[in-house]
Amino acid sequence: MAIPITYNIRNLAVRKTTTVMTALGIALTVAVLLAAFSLVEGLKTAFEGSGHPLNILVTRKGSDSELSSNYPRSVFNDTKFKQGIAKDKKGDPLASLEMVTVITLASEEFPEGTNVNVRGITPTGIEIRDDSKIIEGRWFTPGRREVTVGSSVAKRYPSAHLGGKLKFGRGEWEVVGVFDTPQMARKSEILTDLNQAAGDFERTEVLSSALIRATDEVARQALINDLSYDSKLNVQAKTEKEYYAMQTSSGDLVKYLGTFVAFIMAVGSCFAAMNTMYAAVARRSKEIGTLRILGFSRVAIMTSFLAESLMLATLGGILGIVLVLPLNGITTGIGSNVTFSEVAFQLRVSPQIMVRGLVFALFMGAVGGLLPAFSAARKQILVALRQI
Secondary structure (H helix, E strand, C coil): CCHHHHHHHHHHCHHHHHHHHHHHHHHHHHHHHHHHHHHHHHHHHHCCCCCCCCEEEEEEECCCCCCCCCEHHHHHHCCCCCCCEEEECCCCEEEEEEEEEEEEEECCCCCCCEEEEEEEEEEHHHHHHCCCCCCCCCCCCCCCCCEEHHHHHHHHHHHCCCCCCEECCCCCEEEEEEEEEEEEHHHHEEEEEEHHHHHHHCCCECCCCEEECHHHCCHHHHHHHHHHHCCCCCCEEHHHHHHHHHHHHHHHHHHHCCCCCHHHHHHHHHHHHHHHHHHHHHHHHHHHHHHHHHHCCHHHHHHHHHHHHHHHHHHHHCCCCCHEEEEEEEEEECCCCCCCEEEEEEECCCCHHHHHHHHHHHHHHHHHHHHHHHHHHHHHHHHHCCCC
């Protein structure tokens, strides 16, 4: 015969101060873990959700990123006429030669400045990025010292607002527009004319990469194979989505550190839950003896006390989720160890992350409540009744 669950609920309500303090300890542990996971999930979503499925990024073989790639114009001229590349309305290949560099901009969070990507592109590059839409101003004019910035850049850096002036290269550049896109990684870039930027940084012949659009998925894979195995070109090709997905390694340190801190806190929370349940067993010796006289088995008593610990952990897990929910959707930035620049993204507390937090809390409750529950079940009836 099982002990009614209402018995456990009443016991938790009677010891409300101890219940709240123990649940809060578990809640803080869960909140720390979920905060780390939400940051990594947001970063992962930002990168893995970036890139068009038919876009191919071509860089110099052996380079880890566009920033470290030396991609000559001559190689691009041989690349853009490959079979399988889509054409624009004029019949020209949808292939954009691009240059990526890093500049430093001051923000309210970091007055000393953080690294931001500047990407020099051609008009074809804008056409390939067909999901990027102007929300303020206009696109830059080729040949002029003008830039169009991503919405995350405009939001985080005061000098990057519409009409502002950015200093890099050989002088000032006017911010003539702000664009937005569903792809978070692209929102963190500053776009400008390729030839103007290349001249300023004295990189007229050796640039960074090429972005090309394949006609379809079959042509995309064939094109990747053709480019990667062409010894004359000495390049490597991967889908744009794959390239951005590689950059999620930036969040690994945060994930591991957050998990480590949460583990240390979890050990303390397990001991707190254990102490709470041991104290409950000590105070309720007569109750345990009475339950045994009424016919409840040792297994029923052990199950009841373990259930009580799990209820305590569930309460803590729910509180932890509530504490971390305000982080959902907050925009922040992290330095990428691939591009050496800041990437803005939104923290994401997904349903999957909340389930992980609840499971983690239940695990702490089970570990903390198992030994006290076993101790309660082993009490002899007469010994339990004699204890005060």
